[in-house]
Amino acid sequence: MQTSSLWQSGSRAVVGSGEPPREADFVVVGAGLLGAMCAYWLARAGSSVVVVERHAVAWGATGRNSGLVIPTTAEAYDQAVLRLGAPTAMAIRQLAAEGAGLLGQVVEEEHLTAEYRPGVFLQLATGEEDAASCLADIEATRRHGFEAAWLDRDQLQPRIGTRLSDTIPGAMMLPGATVNSVALVDGVAAAAQRHGAIICTGVAVEAIRAIGGGKVSVETSHGNITARIVVAAVNAWLSELFPLLGKVIRPVQGQLIATQPMPAMFDCGMAAQVTAHGEYWQQMPDGTILLGGCRSVGAPVTDATAQVPQPEVHQALQGILPSLFPDLTEIGVQRGWAGAMAFTPDWIPIVDEIDESLWAVGGFSGHGMPFGASIGKLLAAHLTGGSPLANLTHLRLDRPTLPDPEAEQLR
Numbered sequence: 001m002q003t004s005s006l007w008q009s010g011s012r013a014v015v016g017s018g019e020p021p022r023e024a025d026f027v028v029v030g031a032g033l034l035g036a037m038c039a040y041w042l043a044r045a046g047s048s049v050v051v052v053e054r055h056a057v058a059w060g061a062t063g064r065n066s067g068l069v070i071p072t073t074a075e076a077y078d079q080a081v082l083r084l085g086a087p088t089a090m091a092i093r094q095l096a097a098e099g100a101g102l103l104g105q106v107v108e109e110e111h112l113t114a115e116y117r118p119g120v121f122l123q124l125a126t127g128e129e130d131a132a133s134c135l136a137d138i139e140a141t142r143r144h145g146f147e148a149a150w151l152d153r154d155q156l157q158p159r160i161g162t163r164l165s166d167t168i169p170g171a172m173m174l175p176g177a178t179v180n181s182v183a184l185v186d187g188v189a190a191a192a193q194r195h196g197a198i199i200c201t202g203v204a205v206e207a208i209r210a211i212g213g214g215k216v217s218v219e220t221s222h223g224n225i226t227a228r229i230v231v232a233a234v235n236a237w238l239s240e241l242f243p244l245l246g247k248v249i250r251p252v253q254g255q256l257i258a259t260q261p262m263p264a265m266f267d268c269g270m271a272a273q274v275t276a277h278g279e280y281w282q283q284m285p286d287g288t289i290l291l292g293g294c295r296s297v298g299a300p301v302t303d304a305t306a307q308v309p310q311p312e313v314h315q316a317l318q319g320i321l322p323s324l325f326p327d328l329t330e331i332g333v334q335r336g337w338a339g340a341m342a343f344t345p346d347w348i349p350i351v352d353e354i355d356e357s358l359w360a361v362g363g364f365s366g367h368g369m370p371f372g373a374s375i376g377k378l379l380a381a382h383l384t385g386g387s388p389l390a391n392l393t394h395l396r397l398d399r400p401t402l403p404d405p406e407a408e409q410l411r
C-alpha cells in the first residue's frame with residue numbers, strides 16, 4: 001500500500017512553483033478541483049489571482065479519487081428530497097448537472113485530454129430491496145425533470161463484459177462520465193496559469209484574517225499576502241484554518257485499490273452497495289480498474305492528515321469484484337492508497353462568506369467532482385461580476401438542515 005495514488009505517482013507536468021507575491025486581488029487556498037476551477041474562472045475574467053497550495057496540485061482528495069463524475073446528490077435523490085425539501089434538492093441536483101457539463105466544456109475549450117469519457121453511470125442493485133431503493137430514486141429524479149432509467153438484468157448484462165452475479169436484478173442508469181482527476185486538475189491549473197493566475201505550490205497557509213479596509217491578510221510559510229478576496233478551498237482541512245467549521249465539516253477517510261490491467265469489461269463508472277457505505281469503480285483505458293469503498297470495514301479515520309490505507313479495507317476491496325462478477329476470480333492489485341473526504345451532516349457542501357471578503361468552500365461528502373466545477377465557476381462569477389449566487393444560496397451555513405444549533409453563528 002502506498003501514500004499516493006496511481007495518478008499522482010505517474011509522470012506529470014509540474015504545475016506551479018515559486019514565492020507568492022505580496023499582493024493580489026484574489027487568493028485561492030488549495031489546488032484541488034475546486035481551487036483550480038475557481039482560479040481558472042477568476043483568471044479567465046481577467047482578475048489577478050494567486051493559488052497557494054501546501055503540497056502539490058491535486059495532492060488532496062481530488063488526486064486520490066476514482067474519477068467518477070456523477071451528476072446527482074451525494075445521497076440517493078429521493079432521500080435528499082426528504083431531508084432537504086424539494087426546492088433545495090432540485091437546486092443541488094441542478095448544480096451537479098451543471099458541473100458535469102462544465103467539466104466537459106473546460107476539457108474541450110482548453111484541449112485537455114484527461115482521459116475524459118462522457119457517457120452513463122450505472123448503480124448496480126445488489127438484491128430486490130436495493131432494486132426497490134433504486135426505483136424510488138429514479139422516480140424522484142424523473143419527477144423533478146432529471147434523467148434516470150432502470151435497466152433490468154437482461155438489459156444490463158450486454159453492457160458489462162463479464163457475467164453478472166445472480167443476485168443482481170438490474171441497475172439504475174444516470175448520465176455520467178469518468179476522468180483522470182489528476183490530469184484534469186493539472187490541466188485546469190495550467191490553463192489558469194495561461195490566463196494569468198500564479199500558482200504557488202509547497203506554500204502552506206497558516207492563518208487568514210480580515211484586516212479591515214476591504215482587505216484580507218493571508219499568512220503563509222513564505223510570507224504574507226494581502227488580498228481583496230480570499231477563497232479557502234481546502235475541503236477536509238477547513239477546520240485547521242477555521243476551528244469553528246469543525247462543527248459542520250468532518251474529515252472521513254476513503255480508500256482505493258488499482259488492479260493490474262484487465263480485459264475491457266466496464267465502459268462507464270459503476271457503483272454497488274456491497275458493504276454499508278457502498279463501492280464504486282471505473283476501468284481506465286489501459287484496463288486498470290480503480291475501485292474504492294469498504295470504509296465501514298475499517299475503523300473510522302477522521303484525521304485528514306493521515307491518508308494511510310488500512311490493511312483490512314485493502315483486503316475487503318479485493319473481494320468486491322468477485323462478489324459481483326463470479327468469473328473475476330483472479331484480481332491482481334498494483335497499488336492501494338487513501339484520501340481525506342469531508343462530510344457535512346446534511347451531505348451537501350458549504351459555500352459561505354465566513355468573514356468580510358473571506359469565503360470557505362468544502363464538505364463535498366464524497367461527491368465533489370461535479371460540484372467542484374459548478375461551484376468554482378458560480379463563485380468566481382459572483383466575486384468578479386457580482387452575479388447572483390443563485391443555487392449557491394442553498395449552501396450557506398445558516399441553512400435549516402445543518403443540525404448544529406451553533407452553525408448559524410458560524411456565518
Ligand SMILES: Cc1cc2nc3c(=O)[nH]c(=O)nc-3n(C[C@H](O)[C@H](O)[C@H](O)COP(=O)(O)OP(=O)(O)OC[C@H]3O[C@@H](n4cnc5c(N)ncnc54)[C@H](O)[C@@H]3O)c2cc1C
Pocket residue numbers: 029030031032033034035052053054055056057058059060061062063064065066067068069070203204205206233234235236237240241253254255256280292338339340341361362364365366367368369370372
Ligand atoms: C478515496 C476517495 C474517492 C473519491 N471518489 C470520488 C468520486 O469518484 N467522485 C466524486 O465526485 N468525488 C469523489 N471523492 C470526493 C472528491 O474527491 C472530493 O469531494 C473533491 O476532490 C474535493 O475537491 P477539493 O478541491 O474541494 O479538495 P481537495 O482535492 O482535497 O483539495 C484541497 C487542497 O487544499 C490543500 N490544503 C489544505 N490545507 C492547506 C493549507 N493550510 N494551505 C495550503 N493548502 C492547503 C491540500 O493540500 C489539497 O491539495 C472521493 C474522495 C476520496 C478521498
